[in-house]
Each structure stands twice: as C-alpha cells, then as structure tokens.
Amino acid sequence: MSPKAISLIAISIVVLGSIAGFVYVQSSVPLKKSESYPISMKDDLGRNITIKVRPNRIISLVPSASEIIYAAGAGDLLVGVDQFSAFPDDLVARVKSGNLTVVGSGFTPDLDRIISLAPDIIFVNGPSQFESKGVQRLSDLGYTIVSLNAQNISGILQNIELIGRITGNSESAAKAVSGFRERVTKIENAVKNAPKVRVYVENWHDPLFSVGAGSLQDELVVRAGGINIFSDMQKKSGEVSPEAVVAKNPQVIILFDRGVTLEQVKSRPGWNIIDAVKNNRVYYISDEQNTGAYGAPGPRIVDGLEKMAMLIHSDLSKNLENENANGLLMLLLEN
Numbered sequence: 001m002s003p004k005a006i007s008l009i010a011i012s013i014v015v016l017g018s019i020a021g022f023v024y025v026q027s028s029v030p031l032k033k034s035e036s037y038p039i040s041m042k043d044d045l046g047r048n049i050t051i052k053v054r055p056n057r058i059i060s061l062v063p064s065a066s067e068i069i070y071a072a073g074a075g076d077l078l079v080g081v082d083q084f085s086a087f088p089d090d091l092v093a094r095v096k097s098g099n100l101t102v103v104g105s106g107f108t109p110d111l112d113r114i115i116s117l118a119p120d121i122i123f124v125n126g127p128s129q130f131e132s133k134g135v136q137r138l139s140d141l142g143y144t145i146v147s148l149n150a151q152n153i154s155g156i157l158q159n160i161e162l163i164g165r166i167t168g169n170s171e172s173a174a175k176a177v178s179g180f181r182e183r184v185t186k187i188e189n190a191v192k193n194a195p196k197v198r199v200y201v202e203n204w205h206d207p208l209f210s211v212g213a214g215s216l217q218d219e220l221v222v223r224a225g226g227i228n229i230f231s232d233m234q235k236k237s238g239e240v241s242p243e244a245v246v247a248k249n250p251q252v253i254i255l256f257d258r259g260v261t262l263e264q265v266k267s268r269p270g271w272n273i274i275d276a277v278k279n280n281r282v283y284y285i286s287d288e289q290n291t292g293a294y295g296a297p298g299p300r301i302v303d304g305l306e307k308m309a310m311l312i313h314s315d316l317s318k319n320l321e322n323e324n325a326n327g328l329l330m331l332l333l334e335n
Contacts, residue, residue: 044149054168055120061106064298065123065148071299072163073172079117082106109134150297191225197312199226200250205260210240224309251275253282283311
C-alpha cells in the first residue's frame with residue numbers, strides 16, 4: 001500500500017469519524033408502535049430484568065453508561081448522572097444549567113437526591129459497583145438497576161442497542177451502531193496489510209501495570225494491527241516487571257496513564273535499548289484530562305481504536321501534501 005493511499009485512508013477515517021459523531025448526539029426518536037412493553041432482558045451481570053413501561057426518567061452512575069445512553073439517542077431522558085460523567089458537550093451544558101442533576105459518585109451516590117429525582121431506571125457498571133452499599137440500598141428500595149459492563153467493542157455496541165430497545169429509541173441506536181461498525185471496519189481495512197507491530201500498553205507506572213488477552217486495550221491493539229507483548233498474561237490486567245518489558249522489546253509504547261511523563265518512561269534504567277525508546281515511539285493515548293475514555297467500555301472506544309491505529313502505524317498520520325482539502329473531502333464522501 002503506497003504512503004499516499006495509506007494517508008488517504010487515514011483522512012477518511014477522521015472524516016467519517018466526525019460524520020459518525022453527529023449521530024452520537026441526536027435526541028431520541030418517538031416510540032415506534034412495533035416496540036411494546038413490558039420488555040424482558042438480561043443485563044451484563046446476567047440478571048433477568050423486566051422493563052414494564054417506557055422509561056421517562058433515568059439515572060446513570062457511571063460515565064461510560066452516560067455516553068452509551070447519549071449514543072443510543074436517549075440522552076434527553078437522563079435526569080441524574082454521577083460526578084465524573086463529562087461527555088458529550090450537551091451533558092456538560094445541562095449540568096451547568098441545572099437541567100441535569102449530579103448525584104454523587106458511582107460508589108457513594110447521594111441517595112436522597114436520587115430518590116427526589118424519581119428515576120424509572122438506574123444504570124451502573126460491573127459487579128463491584130452493583131454490590132456497593134449505596135447501589136444495594138437503591139435496589140432494596142425497589143428501583144430498577146441495570147448493569148452495563150461490556151468486555152469488548154461488540155459488547156459496547158450491543159449495550160447501545162439495548163438502551164435503544166429499553167428507551168424506545170431502537171432506530172436511533174441502530175443508526176449509531178451502524179456508524180461505529182463502519183468506522184471499525186475502515187480502521188481494520190486500513191491496517192490489515194501493514195506489518196504487525198509489537199506494542200506495550202501501560203495502564204499504571206508505579207508499579208507497572210499492563211494488559212493481557214481479553215482486555216479492551218488488548219482488543220484495541222489487535223484490531224489496530226499490533227501485537228500485545230503481554231498477550232500471554234494469565235489475566236486481563238496485572239503487574240509486569242521493567243525487565244520483562246525490555247526482554248519483549250516493544251516497537252511502540254502506549255501510555256493510558258498520564259501520571260508519568262514521556263521522558264520519565266524513556267529514561268527508565270535499561271530501557272534505552274528498547275526499539276520504541278530508540279525510535280522515539282512512546283505515546284500517550286489518553287486525553288489531557290485523563291478521563292480514560294479511550295479504554296473504557298463506552299462509545300469513545302472507537303475513537304481510541306482510531307488513535308491506536310495512528311500511533312501503531314505512524315504512516316497513517318502523515319498528511320497528503322499539495323492536496324486540495326475541499327477536493328479531497330468530496331472524493332472521500334463520493335467513495
């Protein structure tokens with residue numbers, strides 16, 4: 001694949017990502033007559049849930065769930081969110097205007113505030129949050145609690161479809177999922193013929209924590225055309241030694257942790273012989289606010305996949321020279 005063709009694909013990924021992002025913030029569509037209640041389903045903890053009527057008031061106690069709800073076109077049904085939910089912009093604006101209530105953290109929610117909001121459904125994450133004292137109290141009070149705890153990209157997209165079904169927004173959710181799937185396919189196609197690159201993912205620096213097969217970050221590396229150097233780890237996440245990283249000699253180092261600087265990583269004892277350090281290929285993937293969105297089980301995982309592909313295959317980030325931007329955009333849209 002020529003550098004020009006690779007760059008064209010890269011720009012198409014960015015453009016299509018922007019187009020798909022438009023779908024992300026659309027408001028909910030009217031309930032279709034074909035969607036009827038009650039709805040019986042299993043949440044991500046395998047619990048049988050029955051939604052008796054279409055919900056009008058929902059609360060999210062985890063940022064990824066808040067983003068999934070928006071992606072499904074049901075953001076307007078949110079009446080409360082946890083203190084760390086900060087995306088998309090409409091959510092932030094509603095919180096600032098007082099139109100959306102912050103109800104504390106996911107593990108220590110403000111029960112009185114939640115009760116005052118009279119939610120039809122409360123969304124949480126995995127077993128640790130579901131089993132926390134605050135959430136269990138809400139369950140004891142009779143509130144419907146639904147876990148969204150996807151373990152991979154496919155699960156995240158299924159969560160969007162599930163929220164669409166629960167809230168009567170199946171059409172909007174399906175449109176969003178179609179856009180995300182198209183983006184994932186284009187990324188995979190862009191890197192499928194490129195050489196595989198050895199990648200070290202660092203989630204924490206003291207001690208070093210990396211990821212094994214089955215983790216979301218491992219999936220990002222593989223789909224982006226890389227080889228996770230710790231794919232043989234016996235669990236999804238765990239501590240690794242600096243010496244093990246040196247021995248596996250990654251060609252690219254991806255930091256999800258902004259608690260350490262790039263220069264500190266490069267200057268670790270013995271790391272000067274690592275290919276990634278020698279070739280200055282040590283990168284952050286998380287944003288400056290370190291929200292972790294690129295590795296969290298929410299819709300922005302697709303943005304993380306796009307960025308991962310760009311970092312692993314540096315040729316993808318090279319801009320075409322002497323191209324007319326408007327002409328290029330028209331070409332991309334036509335194709």
